[in-house]
Amino acid sequence: MKKLRLNRKHLCIPYSVFLLCFVVAPLLVIIFYAFTNGEGKFSIDNLVGFFTSPNTIGTLFYSLCIAIVTTIVCLLIAYPIAYILARSKIKYKSTVVLIFVIPMWINFTLRITALKEILTIIEGNLAFHPFLNTIIGMTYDFLPFMILPMYTTLLKLDNSLLEAASDLGASPVKTFIKVSLPLSLPGIISGIVMVFLPSMTNYVVLDMLYNSTYIMGSLIGSYFSAYDWHNGSMIALILLIIILVFTLFTNKYEEDDHTGRGGVKI
Amino acid sequence: MSQSNENKIIELNNISKIFEDGFSAVSNFNLSIQKGEFVTFLGPSGCGKTTTLRMIAGFELPSEGQILLDGKDISKLPPNKRPINTVFQRYALFPHLNVFENIAFGLKLKKLPKEEINKRVKKALEIVDLEDFEKRKIQTLSGGQQQRIAIARAIVNEPEILLLDEPLGALDLKMRKEMQIELKNMHERLGITFIYVTHDQEEALTMSDKIVVMSEGKIQQIGTPEDIYNEPKNAFVADFIGESNVFGGVMTDKLKVRFCGYDFECLDDVEKGTMIDAVVRPEDIIITTPEDGMIQGEVISVIFKGVHYEITIISGKNEIVVQSTKKTEIGTKVGLIIEPDGIHVMLAENTINRIETAIDRHYKLEFLDGKLNCDLTKVIQGAGFNEEGTLIDAHGDEIDTDKLKVIVSIKPEDITMSDNEETGIICGHIISLIYKGDHYSYVVRTDEDIDIVVDDEYLWNMDDYVSLVIKEESIQYSIKK
Incomplete structure (x- = not known):
């Protein structure tokens, strides 16, 4: 009889089981529902339905639009902050970074409720500016995710490279364009990935801001709450594919960055 | 080499650099360098050699003094406006650019035509012996190759002066020896003025036309390698070289x-x-x-x-x-x-410590917070105190002590060192140590930033924190003339 011996290979069993139960199986379930109809028969009606209904297509483009604007706004606000924090010689640098990160630790509901109250005071009725409010809410929520990866990359930016550029005749503006910016690209991409994807789906922000705007997340939510698993799954699948394509695209720019996109630390 | 002609390319006049935290890195630095010379700044780490180089490059602005390039004051000019290029200690090559793009960086900024850039990059690569490396990524190069690319990137701009900040420090011994000879040859071929910084005395002796020995921000000696070796000006130079x-x-x-x-x-x-x-x-x-x-x-x-x-x-x-x-x-x-x-x-230098100090309102010396018992009536001829306790001169007029300075003189051998902070009257760190046959000569920098020379027969270590015991009766006082 062969003795049962535990070697290193067996250590991956628990992980495989986990993967199977919580990643592969649910994914298969989603695919199954996406391609079946109410009677449990194979069908591509859901797929066709998604791309032919002006309602769903409109929501997709609206979501993309919100995600793009949110990402750009976050980028424009976060880059200067991250740059100043990382490059300046201020004494309590990590404390200042902490101030930007602390909102992340406060309960999401509380944060958005507070924002809602403030916006109500300013605007009177939140229903007047649905798009603006969405952008404000998303930016407020996702800004730290944009700042942190950029801050980490900029912190590692070797000062002697900037000196070398200037030594070779580059003005401060040229040094920024030719050295600082390209070298902080991995951080920028990490930030974009971390902001762009959630802002396509995070409809809770909108709900809490009494917003009638519909984004992809809201669409899935409304199908699921109406027990229409088939259409909901199809949209989820489509989103998954969009995200997959997007990630493959950004990965190309990240090959030199050894921190990876998880490089979030203070 | 045109050593003899009076063709000064760069002059440093009375350069001092005091950093924001009060650290004085360089003081009263005077030097002129001739066109085509190979000058080396040599000294232990922290002697101010790199700071001086950085001031020439423009990364630091001098707190005082002038830097003249071809007779024009460039002290306030930013680095990108100076016809000077630097080879950095850790190369500082741009990791996001390949070899060609790194070398062409400066030329592209000058908006030279494409063919010209190609030609010059090729030539620079030939000079550093790395032909056909254009397309290589920086990360795939060895330390020695990166070093050569860094040199190529600097010389391709045809600077008037090339600054080299310990460029061989990161290489192994064999590679370092090879690069020393190559750099020397390169210098002869290109005819550019080289200013080289190193703490390696052998490197300095091998390569330079002129060596500037530095210690604690001051020039100790300037001379040819032979001069420095055979005729050291002081114990520091002799000990260091x-x-x-x-x-x-x-x-x-x-x-x-x-x-x-x-x-x-x-x-x-x-x-x-x-x-x-x-x-x-x-x-x-x-x-x-x-x-x-x-x-x-x-x-x-x-x-x-x-x-x-x-x-x-x-x-x-x-x-x-x-x-x-x-x-x-x-x-x-x-x-x-x-x-x-x-x-x-x-x-023999520094045989006597002379510390200049002011006199406070109570006629005590400010040095050591008035702990010293200095009788001013014995120091100032004919002086005495009147009934009100005011210091007066022989004619009975009040002496204005604000304008007077007292020099406290202490012989190095009258000071002993202790590691118990309580025993001495002043504490400090040992910043220099030279063995003089039968005793050690130390320089102790006190917490008040005064350097005191101490002779002691026992061996202490650099950076030791010691307390100085000074015999009161051996201290001499005099008025500064």
Whole structure:
């Protein structure tokens, strides 16, 4: 009889089981529902339905639009902050970074409720500016995710490279364009990935801001709450594919960055 | 090389640099460099050599003084406006650009035509012997190759001056030796002025036309490698450049110097009775039998160094290091001969500590917070106190002590060191240590930033925090004229 011996290979069993139960199986379930109809028969009606209904297509483009604007706004606000924090010689640098990160630790509901109250005071009725409010809410929520990866990359930016550029005749503006910016690209991409994807789906922000705007997340939510698993799954699948394509695209720019996109630390 | 002509390319006039935290990195630096010269700033780490280089490059602005390039003041010019390029210590190559793009960086900024850029990059790569490396990524290059690319990136711009900040520091010994020769050849071929920074004395001696020895932000000596080696100006230079024995001594007659208990003949004409430091290189001491020797001693250690043996001999209280090709056994009694041309006499410096201090309202010295008992009536001739306790001169007029400065003089041998902070009256860190045959000469930088020379027969370590015990009665006071 062969003795049962535990070697290193067996250590991956628990992980495989986990993967199977919580990643592969649910994914298969989603695919199954996406391609079946109410009677449990194979069908591509859901797929066709998604791309032919002006309602769903409109929501997709609206979501993309919100995600793009949110990402750009976050980028424009976060880059200067991250740059100043990382490059300046201020004494309590990590404390200042902490101030930007602390909102992340406060309960999401509380944060958005507070924002809602403030916006109500300013605007009177939140229903007047649905798009603006969405952008404000998303930016407020996702800004730290944009700042942190950029801050980490900029912190590692070797000062002697900037000196070398200037030594070779580059003005401060040229040094920024030719050295600082390209070298902080991995951080920028990490930030974009971390902001762009959630802002396509995070409809809770909108709900809490009494917003009638519909984004992809809201669409899935409304199908699921109406027990229409088939259409909901199809949209989820489509989103998954969009995200997959997007990630493959950004990965190309990240090959030199050894921190990876998880490089979030203070 | 055009060393003799008076074609100054760069002049540093009275340059000082004090950093924001109050640290004085460079003070009163005066130097002029001629076109095409290979000048080396040599000194231990923290001596201000890199700071000086950075001021020439424009990364630091001098707190005082002027930097003239071809007669024009460039002190305030940003680095990108100076016709000077730098080879950085850790190369500082752009990791997001390939070899070609790195070298072409400066040329592209100048908006040169494409063919011109291609031609010049190719030529620069030829000079550093890395043809066909254009497309390579920086990360795939070895340290030595990166170094060459860094040099190519700098020289491709045809700068008037090339600055090199310890460029070989990160390379292994063999590579370093090769690059030294290559850099020297490159310098001769290109005719560009090189300013080189290193802490490696051998590197400096091998490559330079002119060496600037620095210590604690000040120039110790400027000269050719031969001058610096053979005629060191002070004990620091002698100790830093090559192996050397430094002995404290005195001139006993014309061309006669006494140290280690013997009157040696020497070639340096110094006034009789002067306190001096005598430098003797280990290779200039000849070992012989005790009867034939000028001084006698016993061998206490023998170390094989490849070409020669390094033999340490104790003679009386003095330790003497000798290099010899012949092996000697430990414990052997030997005699030593030093020829007149092997002795270099330097005026002993810092034999007395002179500390200038102001007088406060209570007629106490500000130095040491008034802890010193200085009787001003004995220091200022004819002075005394009147009934109100005011200091008056011989005519009875009040003396304005604001304008007076007292010089406190303390001999190094009157100070002893202790590691108990309570015992002494002042504390500080040891920042320099030179062995002088029978004792160590230390420089202690006090917490108030005053440097005090201390002679002590016991060995302390660099950076030790010590307390200085000074005998009150041995302190001399005088008024600054």
